[in-house]
Amino acid sequence: xxxxxxSMPFKPKELPHQVVVPSNLRAAREIEEQIVCLAEKAGYxxxxxxxxxxxxEEAIVNAHKHGNQNDTRKTITVSYEVGAQRIVVRIRDxxxxxxPEHIPDPTAPERLPLPNGRGIMLMRAxxxxxxxxxxxxxxxxxxxxx
Amino acid sequence: MTAPSQNPGxxxxxxxxxxxxxxxxxxxxxxxxxxxxxxxxxIELIDSGNAQRMILDLAELDFIASSGLxxxxxxxxxxxxxxxxxxxxxxxxxIRELLNLTRLDKLFPIYNTLEEAINRPADA
Numbered sequence: 001x002x003x004x005x006x007s008m009p010f011k012p013k014e015l016p017h018q019v020v021v022p023s024n025l026r027a028a029r030e031i032e033e034q035i036v037c038l039a040e041k042a043g044y045x046x047x048x049x050x051x052x053x054x055x056x057e058e059a060i061v062n063a064h065k066h067g068n069q070n071d072t073r074k075t076i077t078v079s080y081e082v083g084a085q086r087i088v089v090r091i092r093d094x095x096x097x098x099x100p101e102h103i104p105d106p107t108a109p110e111r112l113p114l115p116n117g118r119g120i121m122l123m124r125a126x127x128x129x130x131x132x133x134x135x136x137x138x139x140x141x142x143x144x145x146x
Numbered sequence: 147m148t149a150p151s152q153n154p155g156x157x158x159x160x161x162x163x164x165x166x167x168x169x170x171x172x173x174x175x176x177x178x179x180x181x182x183x184x185x186x187x188x189i190e191l192i193d194s195g196n197a198q199r200m201i202l203d204l205a206e207l208d209f210i211a212s213s214g215l216x217x218x219x220x221x222x223x224x225x226x227x228x229x230x231x232x233x234x235x236x237x238x239x240x241i242r243e244l245l246n247l248t249r250l251d252k253l254f255p256i257y258n259t260l261e262e263a264i265n266r267p268a269d270a
Contacts (some may be wrong), residue, residue: 025178057211061178107249115216118248
């Protein structure tokens, strides 16, 4: 059985910047803003900045709510590199992980009225790569410049 | 250290009444910081008034994440139990794309102009 690219565990490689923030949404959004600001300064388009902002936001929400179970004593680790041609962001929580291939389709008619469950779909739709580590508690987001 | 370019947590909300409809203009961003508050305020508006329809004017909405979509969906579900209708109006192209992608255009009526949303027949 073939495995889709999005489910293949990525090979960890050191990224130049790493920040550990408390697991609360306000603290996490500050690093989101830093990365988006760097992307804009590096000449990424508005569309690309919108996409990376959206994806980081979704990943942070998932890390806080699902990974860390809203436990503000835990942390979220954000590693990133805003390069000339691509942005790579890695977001890790302290949870036990999950299987990203077994997420219900949020566009199914019976799921449309549900307020949650769209984050992973949006990340995949707006980015070039979305990959998880084997444990499922770290996601790597990649947005190409062009 | 690079300073944030703006305050993306800001969501500005203004309310107007147009006949039987309440028009809520949402501007700025509906992100993880503010989604719960936006939802609470929208539901309060439904519960505290007699309007049969709420129109969310999205013309000046720059950003929305799934938490914001969830706030709008929860408002829709809450209102539906009271025969209250939620309608979206004039989303910017990138917001419209996101609504289409998530197929929320199947859940809410979405109009390109505020006038169309206001003049929508009650039983449409």
